[in-house]
Amino acid sequence: MIVLLTLAHVMVVLTLPILLIGVVNRTKSWWAGRRGPRLLQSASDLWRLLGKRPVYSTVAGPLFRAGAYAVLASGLLAAMIAPVLGRFAPLQFEHDFIVFAYTLGLARIVLMMSAMDVGSSFEGMGAAREAAFSSYAEPALFLLIGAASIATGNTSFAGLIGQLHDSPHFVWLVVPAVVTLVVLLQTEASRVPVDDPLTHLELTMVHEVMVLDHSGPELAAMQYAAALKLTLYAGLIAALLNPLDPFTSPIACTALSLALMAAVAVAVGCIESLMARLPLRWVPRYLLAATAAALLCLAAVGWGAPW
């Protein structure tokens, strides 16, 4: 059973980055009145990049070359800890969520250092923003996880997200928790309104400006890693909402998780179509709203508990 679930988990986290990006783009095209690219378009894009011969900056050092793969590897390791199917994750131990958050942190610092490595006048801007935004976002994740941990008495990521359903506080927690996770998704995966992956002006980019000098296979690794982060956060939202137990009804649970993740992607696409990105100086306030929502979760757990 565990082997099968692990297999399903790995399949989901490896294939969905491509599919979810397709769903988001399709949704945006639909709002714009176009038919839009194929769902698997980003697979073709990645394949094309893999076939290209990379061009490095003359200033770039070994950190730049290995950086993209360190980012990808960290993302994949975090994917093994994130319980996208509900109560299950291939890597599961006490307080594994700290490893999840800090592995993504490693990916972030390597990404920022890769950006600084080419001595550009622009890429540091993206790195500085990424660093600042992530430091506002990180507390929200920890507050949310803490609330779930106190509510369920569980200390592993899969346990505390998957079993939140059985907690009496679930009704109070679910709305602020989903709000927090959506904002975190937009920050970590560089989506509107925090960042716009389609922008063409270097001065307003966050993630894209950091990979300006990446090309060929390195760019493919970076783009896949970014899509993977989107998948992980969409998966967390799905796991939070998914009431099924993967051990008793694995197929239904996986199907529901996939449907929920697709729904999150549609929601992300709708948000991107219906609102413009925020001015950069408002982003910290937007992230503080996520922290506030996470604090609300924590307060709900506190007041709901017997004294």
Next chain:
Amino acid sequence: MTQFIGGALILLLGAGLCLLPVSNATRAGLGLGSQAIATVLIWTAALPVLFGAPEITGELAWAYPVGVFRMRLDALGAFFLAWSLPMTLLGSLYAVGYMRPFFKGPRHLGVHYALLNMTAVSFVLVYTGEHALIFLLGWEIAALAAWLLVIWDYTNQKVRFAGFNYLVSTHVGLIFLVAAVMILYTHSGSWYLGDFGSWLQQNPGTARNVVFLLLVTSFGLKSAFFPFHSWLPRAHAAAPAHVSALMSGVIHKAGLYALVRFVFLIGTPDEWMGWFLIGFSVCSALVGGLYTVGQRDLKRLLGYSSTENVGIAGIGFGVGCLGLTWGIPSLVALGFAGGLLHVLNHAFFKCQLFYAAGAVYRATHTIDMEKLGGLARLMPWTALCFVVGGVAISALPPLNGFASEFVIYSGLFSNAPAGVWAKIALCATAAALAFVGAVSALSITRAFGVTFQGAPRDPTVPPVSEVSRWMLVPMGVHAVGTILLGMVPVLGFKLVAGPTGLLMGALPGAPVSAQLQPITDTLTRIGMVSGALVLFVTALVWLRSRAWPQAPSHNATWGCGYSAPNTRMQYTGAGFSSEFTGYFRNVMVLLQRKKAVTGYFPTDSYVVTDCVDAVERRLFSVIDHAGETATSLSGKLHDDDPRIAFAAGLVALVVIAALVLLTGGALP
């Protein structure tokens, strides 16, 4: 017992020999040799105690003023002693490379080495002293030796100012410590720490609370907790790199040792003490972390990060205190093990970072990151050591900072049977810690990116090459330790298991080893995950080199189509931090000096941003303000006015009468 006295005597002898009229190289050799012998000698006694042998006690008759020199080495002292001495030795080794320009010069290097030996002596006294006066003596030797080491470059007025600033701060700390010892002595009637402990355990109340506050202030000044840190950035920037490293990584850990020792003496602290420690430490971690972001001087940056890291360790100790109060052994284990592990890990990566910063200074004669850039190409080993230390200090896997913060987080998120609101408070602490971690990632990316990456910024900085092996080897040893303790965190946990068990000993319940087993298991998994991560990255990089063997082409960095970029246009440190610091203007003081662009054909213009310490500014503004107030008050009084003399006499009489009445009878 013999080993300790022998070790201390060898160190003293070495210090004396360093002053002989021989060549500077011989003096350095004598200092290093005596330190090495003393370290090995003391290790033979301390390591068994650390790994479970019974504690060592001993007495040595000593004349006035102490009487009997009683010493006791338990696992806690042995833990601190076990790494303090070798790290001091490595620092002295580094000094050979760092001080190289002075070896042939007229300066007497023997004094420097003698002082390094005296630092080592102070560790032996502080970590083994059972007699309070011996402890104080060690404390004072460390302070004076550190002060004299800081002002090596005393002809520079800034260095003298930094030195005196440190000297004053450390002695204000000593006043608090002496006050606490006096209270403890009057109540327990003994000079021994053990007797202090038995009095503290039996008499909770005001006196104990006052002692706690006095001691926390004193230890806070020693370890540079916020708001007692204002001496630290100056001293670290002024001192030679190895002295900064030893102060930050090793010497000031004595404050944390004393804190843990005091908690151990109390046995069961009051609940407010635990929360107070957590609050105090969170403030330190936050403020220290924020201030690292604005610094342009690499060593000042690292100094502030010490304030941050003692705060992180302090959070662990606070959690442990709460565990002692609530009687939850698992919380005690997680809190103290995490805190102590962080102390050890911090010593490893902080010394390494200071050594790397010192190497940068030796090579380029500047430490101002805005003038540097592209050093990774010219000094690859130094850059590697800096980035390893940087990732570790940001508490990221797979390095050691992550292992200790993981244990502290485990304490904060533990599912121990505590109240819901207590858990919520601990959870908020964890969120603050997460913020601090992200901020230190920001400042390390900034420091590494601006100093070591990109291309050189300032053509006036001379061309550099890698520094000598004398400096690279200590740096490398620390880097290996950082990696080893990160990949195999169980090793570090083995070292702290002894002192943690000692602190848990007071609680009833399952045997200590059973309580520590879950932590060992989790840390083993962390080690495996870290190993998997490293393997994974290596495999991907290898795969890439096999799958795309053709050589890449090279071209200029993308400059948005601008055809004449130069290296001055790279992103600067001030630019990197400006967005972030903009949101913390209330906490951080940013001074800007600028000459704006004017006219149609502007000549030179500049903007210089400096982040100065808010506490220090506030301190001076308060002094200023008080001075003005006193002047204006005294201006209003006239000495020849008889009414004032009369009023003063009356007030004195009332105070005396009140004292006599309140103390309940005749004065002693």
